[in-house]
Amino acid sequence: MDASLPAHMRPERSFQGFILALQRFWAEQGCVILQPYDMEMGAGTFHPATTLRALGPKPWNAAYVQPSRRPKDGRYGENPNRMQHYYQFQVIMKPSPPNLQELYLKSLAAIGIDSAVHDIRFVEDDWESPTLGAWGLGWECWCDGMEVSQFTYFQQVAGFECAPVAGELTYGLERLAMYVQGVDRVYDLNFNGREGDAKVTYGDVFLQAEREYSRHNFEVADTAMLFEQFKMAEAACQKYLDAGWREGGNSKQHLMALPAYDQCIKASHVFNLLDARGVISVTERQSYILRVRELAKACGEAWIHTEAGGAA
Amino acid sequence: MPDLLLELFSEEIPARMQAKAADDLRRMVTDKLVAEGLVYEGAKAFATPRRLALTVHGIPARQPDLKTERRGPKVGAPDAAVQGFLKATGLKSLDEAKIQRDPKGDFYIGLIEKPGRDAIDVLAEILPVIIRTFPWPKSMRWGARSGKPGSLNWVRPLHAITATFGLETEEPDVVKFSVDGIESGQTTYGHRFLAPAAINVRRFEDYEAKLLDAKVVLDPERRKDAILTDAKQLAFAQGFELVEDQNLLDEVAGLVEWPVVLMGSFEQEFLATPGEVIRATIRNNQKCFVVSDPKTGELANKFILVANIEATDGGATIVAGNERVIRARLSDAKFFYETDLKTKLEDRLPKFEQIVFHKALGSQAERIERIERLAAEIAPLVGADVAKSRRAARLAKADLLTEVVGEFPEVQGLTGKYYALAQGEDPSVAAACEEHYKPQGPADRVPSDPVSVAVALADKIDTLVGFWIIDEKPTGSKDPYALRRAALGVIRLILQNSLRIKITSLLPIASLAYLIWGFRPPSGYPRAGYMEIIGEREDESGRVDVTGGPWHELPYKAYLNFDGFVDEFGELAGVGELGVAVEDEEEAAAHKAFAELRERVSRMDAIPNVFALDSDELWSEGLVQFYSARKYDARLWNGAAAFVEATLIPFFADRLKAQLREQGARHDLVDAVFALGGQDDLLMIVRRVEALGKFLDSDDGRNLLAGTKRASNILSIEEKKDKRAYDGAPDPALMMEEIERHLWRTIQSTVADAKTHVAAEDFESAMESLSTLRSAVDAFFDKVRVNDDDPKVRENRLKLLNEIRSATRAVADFSKIQD
Structure with missing residues (x-):
């Protein structure tokens, strides 16, 4: 931890200071620090900087905060740590460096978690995303019995083998910050590190939104529109994919993988909303997941024929 | 002799894989050593979250030399043959070869000595292969090398390999090899946080000690x-x-x-x-x-x-x-528990209509209907209150829909008991919510409360019959629905509670229950499942014909084919494939067969009528009686019951044999009882086996067995010789000796006695009656020559032998008993 920081910027005092400390740490490891992707998504993994950039041979190191929307997890602001909107901090390094575990532990030190007094453990957890056609092996990282991060070596994404393999770290920011700040209710987190009148809490920023979105997600979201949006996103994705292929010399090229993938993200989020509204039956659920996966796979196929995803 | 130390140092290995991995490492290395002629003294493997380690001690420093002889060309053979021989054997000239004489002439013999290699070189060759082919349940690639094909797969990234070989008294050598860029050496690392520094190790003893200093307990x-x-x-x-x-x-x-x-x-x-x-x-x-x-x-x-x-x-x-x-976790659990208590168990039941039990066996709601019905019919047989058994069967699965069980599946049943008690259910009903799952395995407790027993039997028999009807029986090691466990559960429930239940008598009820609740077409598609079978179709010639559909598939086949109307290839007997246009000469027969099928399907379709569900008579009369009395076609469910029985009863027999064997009973005695046929009263089978065991321990028993076997042996030899069977009653007029007549009288009275006792289920007395047979049999063999010169007398005596054999069948098939 940087001792020169002013009190209100220290990660154990301030949620934003906490995020900045992580960004700074990973910037120093050579990651590009991206800003959140401008679309609704269920997890940081959906960001094209992870899903698509994990494919193909080119090195890629990035870190970013991604707001994650899980409509079903909304609790109208009444649960101390479940929310339909929260932040993930995501790191992706391709190829996975040999000292990724050490880097991760150092990042914990940078946010005030000292391995001399905290019991940090790597507990088996195999990661799989049926919607992304992706899987990897790794751990959930425990700090004193609490799961604070996911650590995954991607083996496959969008149905394609990762070559080379990327290492992915996902930090549950609110949960970690709650632990470091010593609060039991997420809305009590000190957001800006100030005290007294100047103090802004996580609740000040997000509590109203949690209540409003829970109502929206569970009760009001327009399902007819959402069903339509799903179909439209699916059709648009396929249309952009079809339009993007070019025959160049003896190799195929794709010129529109990213816009197509946006529609895949869109379809996935719309599906999550429909699911929260309870209008998708158990059997239909599987078929929607498969439809999104087909889009993800087709986008992956396109991506590895682009400049950033391709061989040369 | 030198020792090997091997350590594979990696990122955190899943806990559940460590023990097997250590074992695999030991087995693979030692097997390979032995295969290479390096017989070791001992080996031990260890695992921690970050390392697999192996020590093998007492490995010979060198492989033994191998000497082989190779036969070459004849003396005086052409030069080409000689040169080839020299090349193959590595000899410099023929002077180094021996000459051997045999009937075909003189031949050169080359002696090839293959010197043994140093063990360390052998190890350097086998260890990388073992690492590359290590059987992790799940493995992965990592790092820059994973971009290239052929990169190493390991459970998590592998960082270092320690491999040393040498004598205790000397500085050991590193077994030099590399795997995917990792060079073997003698450097490992201590505890991730407490002592992360590199450690130089020589051999197992200092390795284990240094690790302990570095805060790693290896074992x-x-x-x-x-x-x-x-x-x-x-x-x-x-x-x-x-x-x-x-x-x-x-x-x-x-x-x-x-x-x-x-x-x-x-x-x-x-x-x-x-x-x-x-x-x-x-x-x-x-x-x-x-x-x-x-x-x-x-x-x-x-x-x-x-x-x-x-x-x-x-x-x-x-x-x-x-x-x-x-x-936080406990407050979640508490919240789940308290939330669950707000909903009564019966109010959860409608949700089961949406939950599939198995795609061919209907919903969980239908399953509960069937179990309730079966429990009601089993209750009187086990001394249980019918109303309580029905109530318990209705509620027993409801906890599957609670938050607590959703979160912790292993407390299913138990949670149901708590919730049942909390809502004021009868204690037997509450107990059955937990105990109807029991016994789960051979060591699990068997419930004794009659209500629990009734529901436990109903649940297990319903499951067995369903999977038997759709022919998803366990095969080999595959038993995804734990049907073996269910059958063993039924056996243990019956035996430990000394119940008199004929399983076969329950099969028609269970089969009919599936017809009512389980195989019905999905709601919203009225009659589709059945109508599909007998739909109509226009073929190329424009003729409207009856179509196929899944009528010859299970479960339909089990019900519709009660008389073998459909042969095993799914064809109507003698008609040809359904749905294919039929030739003129067969047309009439085909249409007749189709009409019959149509009739059967419509009878099947007529059965699942909702009116029956709430009828009081249904519950008072019993399911089969109720439907039979209303003129539904009993052949359908009796057919399915027979279909199930043919393989389910032998399945029970196998489970019972295994169970009895485990308890020390002789499996041949179990076979001897089952060979009588028609044995489906498990308790009586076991009693019979016990009595038989006791009888055979007595002198009378042993001698009677010997006499019976002798009779059987003579009979089978003569029957084979004469190519005929000697059955039928012997003729007293042809009995020349008093001993024969005495034997015949004894047999007749013994069989009568034995049968009376068997009918009274007194197997010990039945065996006792048989023992009177012994002296008559012994005397017969002592004094009477079976193969008399008069063929009529001989035939009659052989028939008498046959009677000895069949007399013993009153209690068991003695031919299955081993000496």
């Missing part, structure tokens, strides 16, 4: 011992008792290299939640142990955690952190 057994001892002591010191948990101990020992046992606590108020739920929460989510109060046996508000570090603050932060998480 998982030592870690387990340490955890268990410390945990017990810590609990004891505070006046508590550790609730031991071997599986958890195994897992926790695989999560730490340096176990440090600490105790934490949680608020007393959480103890209002059932102890099993608390334990499941703390165990599954946090991998911590619970402790109990030795005075009451109840859980205490404490837990024991195993950390991986000696913290500089004595563990205060770690305990506080774990307490925080456990508090």
Whole structure:
């Protein structure tokens, strides 16, 4: 931890200071620090900087905060740590460096978690995303019995083998910050590190939104529109994919993988909303997941024929 | 002799894989050594979260030399043949070869000596192969090399390989090899946090000691011992008792290299939640142990955690952190439990209509209807109250839909019992919610409350019959629906409660129940499932014909084919494939067959009528009687019952044999009883086997068995010789000797006696009656020559032998009994 920081910027005092400390740490490891992707998504993994950039041979190191929307997890602001909107901090390094575990532990030190007094453990957890056609092996990282991060070596994404393999770290920011700040209710987190009148809490920023979105997600979201949006996103994705292929010399090229993938993200989020509204039956659920996966796979196929995803 | 030390140092290996991996490593290396002629003295393997280690001691320094002889060309053979021989054997000239003489002439013999290689070179060759082919249940690629094909797969990234070989007295050598860029050496690392520095190791003894200094306990057994001892002591010191948990101990020992046992606590108020739920929460989510109060046996508000570090603050932060998480988990569990209590179990039942039990066997709601019906019919047979059994069957599965069971599947049943008690159900009904799952395995307790027994039997028989009707029987090692366990459960329930239940008598009820609740077409598609079978179709010639559909598939086949109307290839007997246009000469027959099928399907379709469901008569009359009395076609469900019976009863016989064998009964005696046929009263089978065992332990029994076998042997020889069977009653007029006549009279009276006793289920007396047969049989063989010169007398005596054989069949088939 940087001792020169002013009190209100220290990660154990301030949620934003906490995020900045992580960004700074990973910037120093050579990651590009991206800003959140401008679309609704269920997890940081959906960001094209992870899903698509994990494919193909080119090195890629990035870190970013991604707001994650899980409509079903909304609790109208009444649960101390479940929310339909929260932040993930995501790191992706391709190829996975040999000292990724050490880097991760150092990042914990940078946010005030000292391995001399905290019991940090790597507990088996195999990661799989049926919607992304992706899987990897790794751990959930425990700090004193609490799961604070996911650590995954991607083996496959969008149905394609990762070559080379990327290492992915996902930090549950609110949960970690709650632990470091010593609060039991997420809305009590000190957001800006100030005290007294100047103090802004996580609740000040997000509590109203949690209540409003829970109502929206569970009760009001327009399902007819959402069903339509799903179909439209699916059709648009396929249309952009079809339009993007070019025959160049003896190799195929794709010129529109990213816009197509946006529609895949869109379809996935719309599906999550429909699911929260309870209008998708158990059997239909599987078929929607498969439809999104087909889009993800087709986008992956396109991506590895682009400049950033391709061989040369 | 030299020793090998091998260590594979990696990122954290999943706890559940460590023990098998250590074992695989030992087995693979030692097998390979032996195959290479290197017979070792001993080997031991270890695992921690970050390393697999192996020591093999007493390996010969060199492989033994191998000498082989190779036969060459004849003396004086052409030069080309000689040159070829020299090349193949490596000899410089023919002077080095021997000459051997045999009947075909003189031949050159080359002696080839293949010198043994140094063991260290052999190891350098086999170890990389073992590493590359190591059987991890799941493995992965990593790092820059994973971009290229052929990169190493390991359970998690592999970082270092230590491999040394040498004598105890000398500085050992490194077994030099490399795998995917990792060079073998003699450097490993200590505990990730407490002593991360590199360590130089020579051989196993200093390796294990240096690791211990570097805060790594290599041997998982030592870690387990340490955890268990410390945990017990810590609990004891505070006046508590550790609730031991071997599986958890195994897992926790695989999560730490340096176990440090600490105790934490949680608020007393959480103890209002059932102890099993608390334990499941703390165990599954946090991998911590619970402790109990030795005075009451109840859980205490404490837990024991195993950390991986000696913290500089004595563990205060770690305990506080774990307490925080456990508090949150327990408050979730408490919330789930309290939420569950707000909904009555019966109010959860409608949801089961949406939940599929198995795609061919209908919904969970239908399954519950069937189990309720079966339980009602079984109840009087086991002395259970019918109303309570029905109530228990209705509620027994409801806890599957509760939050607590959703979160902790292992407390299913038990949770149902708590909720049933909480809503004021009869204690037997509540107990059955838990106990109807029992017995789960050969060691599990068998319930004795009649209500639990009725529901447990109903549940298991319903499952068995359903999967038998759709022909998803267990095969080999595959038994995804745990049907063997279900059958063994039925057996144990019957035997331990001394129940008189003929399983075959339940099969028509269960088969009919599936016809009513289970195979009905899905709601919203009225009659589709059946109508599909007998739909109509226009073929190329424009002729409208009856179509196929899945009529010849299970489950339809089981019901529709009660008389073999459909042969095993799914064709109507004698007609040809359904749905294919038929030739003129067959047309009439085909249409007749189709008409019959149509008739059967419509009868099947007529059965699932909803009106029956709430009828009082249905419950008072019994399912089969109710439907039979209303003129539904009993051939359908009796057909299915017969279809099931043909293979289910032998399946039970196998399970019973296995069970009896386990209890020490002779399996040949079990076979001897089953060979009588028609044996489906499990309790009587077992009684018979017991009596038979006792009888055969007596002199009379042994001698009678010998006499019977002798009779059988003579008979089978003569029957084979004469190519005929000697059955039929012997003729007293042809009996020349008094001994013959005496034997015949004894047989007749013995068989009559034995049958009377068997009818009275007194098998011991039946055996006793048989024992009177012994002296008559012995005397017959002593004094009478079977193969008399007069063919008529001979035939009559052979018939008499046949009677001896069949007399014993009153109690068992003696031919199946081994001497």
